[in-house]
Amino acid sequence: MQAYLISVQGPNRSGMVAEVTGLLYRQGVNLLDSSMSTLRGEFVMMLVVQLPEELAAESFENLLDGLRSEGLSLNLRELSPSEAGQRSAESMPNYSLSVLGQDQTGMLYRFSELIASYGANLTDVHTQLLDGSHSPPLYAMILELHLPAHKQAQQAELLKVAISKLAAELDLDADLHPLESLEI
The missing domain is CATH 3.30.70.260 (ACT domain)
Incomplete structure (x- = not known):
């Protein structure tokens, strides 16, 4: 077929x-x-x-x-x-990163570059400039990523620290957390 x-x-x-x-x-x-x-x-x-x-x-x-x-x-x-054929393990997310803060040029680039440098693959990306009365406007990102099993133990905590540093540098809130294994 x-x-x-x-x-x-x-x-x-x-x-x-x-x-x-x-x-x-x-x-x-x-x-x-x-x-x-x-x-x-x-x-x-x-x-x-x-x-x-x-x-x-x-x-x-x-x-x-x-x-x-x-x-x-x-x-x-x-x-x-x-x-x-069937989805590969690399296409299934096992971590989610949420980022929220004042809109800045290059936010998605900075985080996606960092994630790639740790050997992780983005599997789903949602970004949105939030409507509201905030000035400057707020920007939200939800990034799902796959960190290979052989890198999870050593890289997950290092990636979390690096994300925290980047978020602090950009004055943003960011949270990386593992996802339950679920196929929909």
């Missing part, structure tokens, strides 16, 4: 997830993984799907034109068998 990564984006409106997944469902397309968010009024969705054997790749691409005619932008990439 062929597997694809689909990214969809466009102006957000009610029913978009149902519209995208309904089109896939009606064609017998199996949804393996998905992530969806709205960013400042824009709908963004990524899906990994598996086509039924009777649906040709060209026919599938033509079906997606219906979404394009609704004003959505789509990108489609066929995945190799290894890319379409």
